[in-house]
Amino acid sequence: MxxxxxxxxxxxxxxxxxxxxxxxxxxxxxxxxxxxxxxxLLASVLPPDAYDNDPLADRTAVTQPDAFGTREPANVLRGRLGGKPSAVVVDAVAQGYAGPIRLVVGVRYDGGVAGVRIVEHAETPGLGDAFATDGGAWLARFRDRGADARWAVKKDDGDFDQFAGATITPRAIVAAVRKAREYCTANRDALFAAPEK
Ligand SMILES: Cc1cc2nc3c(=O)[nH]c(=O)nc-3n(C[C@H](O)[C@H](O)[C@H](O)COP(=O)(O)O)c2cc1C
Known part of the structure; x- marks a missing residue:
């Protein structure tokens, strides 16, 4: 024992x-x-030559429901090149047909969109999820769009194709990217000066 x-x-x-x-x-x-x-995810919305810092370690967060579509703080990653601000990567939420569509948007310091990626959605397969089944072609149309783009779907006289039989989803995504881009551009210096969070 x-x-x-x-x-x-x-x-x-x-x-x-x-x-x-x-x-x-x-x-x-x-x-x-x-x-x-x-x-x-970072690489999919920001080309590697757009920054030489570590944006994953240079982050802040802002609570701006009108700009980012959520009452939660939106993460903001900051890219710098040679020590100067070059781009931000932000979380945003669009209200789609079937619920929230979570996006990540890269916005260059000059106001051009660097890239858009959708990380979560519940849009209808074969109808509202065309952005996910075309090899990224539709989302690539956001690249380099700035203040002079017509930020709407073609049906509303904009630059972006709607999907066959599904206009609500692309409308929501276009609006979310437009608002995120506008906020990040109008507040770029404040975003780069904000404390790390
Ligand atoms: C079962 C069902 C699922 C649908 N899913 C979507 C969807 O995911 N995204 C979308 O934009 N429209 C979807 N639609 C179509 C929309 O109700 C709407 O008719 C379409 O977006 C066209 O909008 P518009 O009239 O503003 O052009 C769905 C319709 C049905 C009946």
Missing amino acids: RSGVRALAVALPACAALLAIATWATHARIEREAHRHALA
Whole structure:
């Protein structure tokens, strides 16, 4: 019996140590995976030659429901080139046909859109999700659009194609990108001066 207790006394700390190591390793793997995902997302809305800092480590957040479509603080990543502001990457939410559409928008300091990516949506497959099934062609149409673009779908005399039988979704996305771009351009110096969050 005594030897059983002794064995337990040795085994329990060893198990606890193993568990701690396994938890740490899992945590590290999850963090690495999240970082890899964030880098891929960043690369999809901002070309690598647009910044030479680490925008993932140069972030702030702003609560601007009118600009970003959410009452939650919107993350703002800041890109700098040679120490000067070059672009921001912001979260925005469009109200689609089937609910919120979560976007990430890259906006260059000169006011041009660098890229748009949709990270979450519930639009109807085969109807409102055309942006997700065309290899990125529709979203690519936002690139380099600035103040002089006609920020509406073609049906509303704008520059952006609507989808066959589905105008609500592209209207919502165009409006969300327009508002995010306008806010980021009008407030660019404040965004770059804001404290890290
Ligand atoms: C079941 C069902 C699902 C629909 N899903 C979408 C959708 O995801 N996105 C969208 O823009 N329209 C969707 N529509 C069509 C819209 O109701 C609307 O007719 C269409 O967007 C055209 O809008 P417009 O009249 O402003 O041009 C759906 C319609 C039905 C019946």
